[in-house]
Amino acid sequence: MADQAGDPLFQSQDPIFDRKELLHVGHVPDEDRIVGRDDEIESVAAEIGAITRGDPPNNVMIYGKTGTGKSLISRHVATRARNAAQGNGIDCGVLYVDCSEANTETRTTRQLALSLKDGTDYRENIPVRGVGTMEYYQHIWAILEDCFDAVVVILDEIDKLDNSNILMQLSRAREARKTDAYIGVIGISNKVKYRETLDERIDSSFGHRELFFHPYDASQLREIMRNREDAFQPDVLADGTIELCAALAAKKHGDARKAIEILKEAGELARRTGSEIVSEDHIKQAQEVAEINRIEELTSGATVHAKLALYALASHIITGERETYKTREIYERYVGICDLVATDPITENGLYRQLKEQAFLGVIESEKTGGGRSQGSYLLHRLVTDPKHIVKAVRRDASLEELPTYDRLAETGPATGGHDTDLSSFD
Numbered sequence: 092m093a094d095q096a097g098d099p100l101f102q103s104q105d106p107i108f109d110r111k112e113l114l115h116v117g118h119v120p121d122e123d124r125i126v127g128r129d130d131e132i133e134s135v136a137a138e139i140g141a142i143t144r145g146d147p148p149n150n151v152m153i154y155g156k157t158g159t160g161k162s163l164i165s166r167h168v169a170t171r172a173r174n175a176a177q178g179n180g181i182d183c184g185v186l187y188v189d190c191s192e193a194n195t196e197t198r199t200t201r202q203l204a205l206s207l208k209d210g211t212d213y214r215e216n217i218p219v220r221g222v223g224t225m226e227y228y229q230h231i232w233a234i235l236e237d238c239f240d241a242v243v244v245i246l247d248e249i250d251k252l253d254n255s256n257i258l259m260q261l262s263r264a265r266e267a268r269k270t271d272a273y274i275g276v277i278g279i280s281n282k283v284k285y286r287e288t289l290d291e292r293i294d295s296s297f298g299h300r301e302l303f304f305h306p307y308d309a310s311q312l313r314e315i316m317r318n319r320e321d322a323f324q325p326d327v328l329a330d331g332t333i334e335l336c337a338a339l340a341a342k343k344h345g346d347a348r349k350a351i352e353i354l355k356e357a358g359e360l361a362r363r364t365g366s367e368i369v370s371e372d373h374i375k376q377a378q379e380v381a382e383i384n385r386i387e388e389l390t391s392g393a394t395v396h397a398k399l400a401l402y403a404l405a406s407h408i409i410t411g412e413r414e415t416y417k418t419r420e421i422y423e424r425y426v427g428i429c430d431l432v433a434t435d436p437i438t439e440n441g442l443y444r445q446l447k448e449q450a451f452l453g454v455i456e457s458e459k460t461g462g463g464r465s466q467g468s469y470l471l472h473r474l475v476t477d478p479k480h481i482v483k484a485v486r487r488d489a490s491l492e493e494l495p496t497y498d499r500l501a502e503t504g505p506a507t508g509g510h511d512t513d514l515s516s517f518d
């Protein structure tokens with residue numbers, strides 16, 4: 092590349108990355124880079140595969156935590172099914188809707204109608220505004236009738252939809268003589284309880300199978316990353332870096348997206364520090380940054396009081412000997428910390444509600460302990476992550492950067508402005 096013409100300022104080759112786009116968040120890997128999900132691919136194919144032979148497919152719901160390949164595998168299998176069907180002379184379409192954006196029935200049906208129309212010779216105008224759900228359904232049935240034998244509809248993040256009537260409409264369309272085309276629905280959610288929220292009528296007419304995608308283990312994550320090694324220049328990844336990255340990500344969450352992000356961040360770190368290789372140290376640092384970002388993302392919508400509550404719990408854990416603390420203990424320390432940042436504390440009950448919200452977000456875990464009510468049961472809270480990360484994430488809030496750093500907490504013990512609690516009195 093050195094002899095390339097042009098401004099020399101921009102001529103030097105990236106010393107670390109060769110094809111960085113392979114590590115971008117939105118990047119959809121080619122078929123031959125999808126690894127470790129063969130069984131899941133086969134299971135999804137078994138449910139919708141009948142469509143390729145001109146037979147009715149099953150509907151299927153895919154559940155699993157974030158970054159377990161649900162969206163990727165669904166699109167992959169649906170596309171392959173469409174190609175196979177077309178090879179058999181069947182006019183088959185694939186529709187994808189992200190219901191976290193199209194979160195009402197009207198928005199979803201509008202998007203379905205518009206993408207169905209795309210590329211067909213359907214002449215009717217589909218208005219973007221001013222019409223209701225029923226009109227969009229009518230377009231959907233008409234386009235299916237005119238142009239398709241079958242269609243696979245992927246409803247991603249389906250739990251974000253404000254009602255699930257669309258499931259009934261799609262699954263009963265043939266029966267209700269709206270269209271002769273076969274419709275196979277793949278619903279995706281990371282809430283396993285989604286089915287319980289479905290109306291009984293909808294649940295029975297949707298009559299779906301359920302598949303569960305489990306978090307990736309270290310060897311699967313290793314393969315996923317190995318398959319993208321060419322994002323880096325040759326010999327830049329030191330021995331053992333991918334293994335370490337996979338091990339760390341598997342231990343935390345088994346999330347492929349996060350694993351890839353850590354690898355990318357490690358490369359950025361190496362480049363920023365002028366290193367010629369990406370080392371295990373870069374991976375460890377990148378993992379810390381990723382974890383702090385994750386916590387910051389989770390808490391970004393939280394109030395200052397929730398952040399202070401988290402900080403109070405973290406500082407207990409750093410300076411104390413236990414991993415779990417009672418609401419009361421967290422509250423007492425929180426009051427002291429409010430003093431430090433000149434903020435008026437909320438009530439203990441208010442703080443309790445903030446803690447519950449954080450438990451919901453997955454930043455802390457709360458567990459009821461003790462006997463029945465009369466014996467005074469109480470909640471014990473623990474952090475799901477390293478308290479160091481909480482301290483860092485909370486201090487990123489400009490109004491809270493005066494709070495003691497992790498190192499100071501670890502060195503000097505409780506720093507709560509004189510409101511420190513005698514822990515023994517709560518045991």
Ligand SMILES: Nc1ncnc2c1ncn2[C@@H]1O[C@H](COP(=O)(O)OP(=O)(O)OP(=O)(O)O)[C@@H](O)[C@H]1O
Pocket residue numbers: 116117118119120124125126127128155156157158159160161162163164281315347348
């Ligand atoms: N088996 C795999 N092989 C290669 N890359 C993968 C695999 N699984 C996931 N990935 C990568 O991880 C990213 C996240 O996967 P995906 O979006 O499918 O997860 P998800 O389960 O839908 O997560 P969410 O619940 O957050 O939407 C993908 O963009 C892809 O780059």
Ligand SMILES: [Mg+2]
Pocket residue numbers: 161162163247
């Ligand atoms: Mg997804």
